Amino acid sequence: MDKSGDEHLVALQRLEEALNALAHQATAAQEFLLRRRFSSQMKHALKGHLQFSETLSGEILTLKPHWPGLEPGLLQECIECAEHTTTILSRFNAVSEQKRAPGPFDIEGVIAQIPKPIDSLSSIRDRLVSLRVRSLFPNESSPVDASVNHTNVSGDDEVDLGKGNSMRALHLADEMESQAHTLLDGHRKSSPFTGTPILSEAVVFSSSLLAITISRLSPNRGSMSDALFAIALVTAALSLPSIVRDLVFRAKTSKAVKARARLLLAASSQIKASQGVITSAPMIEIIEFALRHRHDETEYKTFDLKTEELKALSAGTPPSGPTAIATQ
Structure with missing residues (x-):
């Protein structure tokens, strides 16, 4: 494998580590948030950012098979945004280790800094979703996933590829159905007097x-x-x-x-x-x-x-x- 190939593998490994670290820090921050008393408005705002950070890291990890299809610049941006967000949250969690109550500046600092890298991660997640969908449903007017080699496929191999895509597409359908029920269940269980000021x-x-x-x-x-x-x-x-x-x-x-x-x-x-x-x-x-x-x-x-x-x-x-x- 050439040097560029080695660097690409290192970048993919670094991305996985960065996303796992982000998920860990987001979970720890949410637990810290539950143990402390805050202004309800700030707590609600921070809780939303933390939950979205954890969700994003998990979703990007599940889209790992499509990481190789990301442009090198986007791959590097994803790594940097995940690491930057992890750093922001680790500083917040450090307050817990110091055994002191976080002040308004601790919370406001997270709320002010975290949206930009999270928005970037969200955009990259969307790009990965596109790669996944285009790899499952290729057609003449839309490109297929660049990370999957579809060239020189014919005969039985082409049939097998089609069957594999169909099975993965049906799995995606099950995921979407599950996501819909999760949304509805969460909505039914939520109270109009919880979660906000x-x-x-x-x-x-x-x-x-x-x-x-x-x-x-x-x-x-x-x-x-x-x-x-x-x-x-x-x-x-x-x-x-x-x-x-x-x-x-x-x-x-x-x-x-x-x-x-x-x-x-x-x-x-x-x-x-x-x-x-x-x-x-x-x-x-x-x-x-x-x-x-x-x-x-x-x-x-x-x-x-x-x-x-x-x-x-x-x-x-x-x-x-x-x-x-x-x-x-």
Whole structure:
């Protein structure tokens, strides 16, 4: 093997080590977060970053067979981003080893630094997802996975390759179905009063209403009662917009979760119905979209549109959305 080949193998090994280290630090940071008291708003923001870091590292590790298809620059970027994120989290976890409570600057430091490398890792994960999908469903208008050698394949070998792709595609369909059920189960189990500052806001609002009621019903109302009424009224007025804003966000998130699950299930059903053999470029693009965006929490209408387009393509009727351009 030449020097460049050796360097490539070293880079792949380094990437695996970096991702495992990132997963370890993200898990440790989440455990640390559970043991300490923080501002609910900062805790919610940091928890989201930590969970996404752990999820990303795990997903990129499962896509290891497609790492060789990454361009050298992207491979190096993935390594550097994973190592940089690990360094950020290890500094945060070091606070636990020092047996001191983390201050606001410790948490704000992580929240400020971690989004950029995580966004880069997310983009690289998306590229790997594309490589996986294109290797399973090659067609004339889309390239196949560069890490898989499809040249000089004929006869029985070509049949075996097709069967292998079909089996892997059906396995992908099972994964997508499982992901959809995981999304729905997680949504059903979640409470509207956990995970965000809405709980503390609701307590403040309820306490304010109680204080208002007591001050108005008190038989011996005086200056103290009027002062209590004024304070409670202002407090309730200040907390109500935050509660409404949070509930609206949760309603949108709920719609997005259900829309993502519907698209994943529709894509899974289409793969299974075709026995793992799909050559339609628009269908492949929708399957890829479902996989790449399964963590998105907004724009639920886009997911519903993609689901309808996939059903239309399956039924042989012209889709009405952006996918229609690809079919013309």
